Amino acid sequence: MENMEEDFNRRELVDVQGVPLFWGIAEEWSQVESFETRPDDLLIATYPKSGTTWVSEIVDLIYNNGDTEKCKRDVIYNRVVFMELIIPGILNGIKDLEAMQSPRLVKTHLPVQLLPHSFWKNNCKVIYVARNAKDVVVSYYYFYQMAKLHPLPGTWEEFLEKFIAGKVAYGSWYDHVKGWWEKRKDHRILFLFYEDLKENPKQEIQKLLKFLEKDLPEETINKIVYHTSFDVMKNNPSANYTTVEEWDMDHSVSPFMRKGISGDWKNHFTVAQYERFEVDYQKKMKGSTLHFRAEI
Template sequence: MDNKPDVYRRELVDVQGVPLFWSIAEEWSQVESFESRPDDLLIATYPKSGTTWVSEIIDLIYNNGDAEKCKRDAIYNRVPFMELIIPGIENGIEDLKKMQSPRLVKTHLPVQLLPSSFWKNNCKMVYVARNAKDVAVSYYYFYQMAKLHPEPGTWEEFLGKFMTGKVAFGSWYDHVKGWWEKRKDYRILYLFYEDMKENPKREIQKLLKFLDKNLPEETVNKIIYHSSFDVMKQNPCANYTTVPTFDMDHSVSPFMRKGISGDWKNKFTVAQYEQFEEDYKKKMKGSTLQFRSEI
């Protein structure tokens, strides 16, 4: 029996106070008990913060800039989304178990929900953070096209949910701050989307140093080219067009939409901007984290 439609557009379910897809919540014990390996590299982000971009960069680094090797499969198979479980359709945990080391592992989990084996094994982790207003806009369009999410409602309604953390993977504020604090005690490289946009070469050099890899300049330039937005947008192994339409509808909004900084200016009204900024100050008070809303 074709039961695909009924897995979509369902309400989120709280796991330890964090709203997640119903199917992740139902299979939470599988996620919680996930066994990492010491040479795993975890790529952690809040959704719509450059996850696919940094995943492609790191896969290129792991393959010494060989773009053809990186076309061996779609990005979501090369870098499995660990906690994503949809009964009968997908299971990130099982996919990872079958993978040879060294594995690249993707997660959107806030720091407190990460399986404890990652801390125990002292795995290296790369976290990418993006400014909240651009994330909110990108997430709104993503909610529209990726049907595992509940209906987004209007932009105004969605923005309210985003500000109160009532979206998949919870509060952006808690997420970026939680990982920021954790970097003091573990091997976490904390990168910013805006820095990557501004100077991809500098940020790739940081990644190489963190990963103890040495690549010649011409290879680094190749990585910059192949991981650029325009090239990735045309690459079916990176742009998610291979995902079935019943799951992601690119005619509603492409998975890779604009990939710029400052697009929030095209969406926020003056009133929304003012309300958002006031709320932002309260929620980020006391944190040393600094974001740029444009570059």
């Protein structure tokens, strides 16, 4: 696998319509753009490190009426396919989805303006999960270190600057959350917050059930809450990404499921970094009705 690592990994990101993406996605962009949805597809959309795997596991459990054994039938990234992820000759989310039976669960990190048009055309339901920016950047920094498709992150200071400038995979967090927030007015989009899920998972799962027009008994909902708690998922090989090959993700650098808490940013930001971040944040989020909690 050694030569493979050299071929694929740590390459610079490539701009697609102004958004930095992995080289394989950029190279095969026409495949992504022309992806054909089915009306019963469900899309889980997030900016990276915002609770994607968590919500994917919850939704798969809802689709399987809380049957935890069924949800161990395969690893999470095969149950909820990462649509745009393409590494030519190795991995192709579009092709995997085409081979999948309905109803399909689809994952994307694309900003709203890059989403294949077919999702809007077929009026597919979308679940968008957002997490406060400071926790996202800390989590992303560790993820960059272990997930080798990314360029090297540099120091924490350097990575923070890249994040603020939107020079990371999937671009600006600010544009991403605001773009999807605005879009919810015209489409079937359920907008959830990571912090709410953390604070009251049961309430948020009930919102999901309502949105998905599903009804589950109380005890099943409680079971889903338990099964998707951080500690249980961290030890679940079908959800924690430990099955990914080492050339792709190195868990010894940092586990995929690291802490799963709100407010970890306080252990990383210096006072000066915090102040610089806040000034920039206020400027970029000015005029938006979108509000985040940086801790719970």
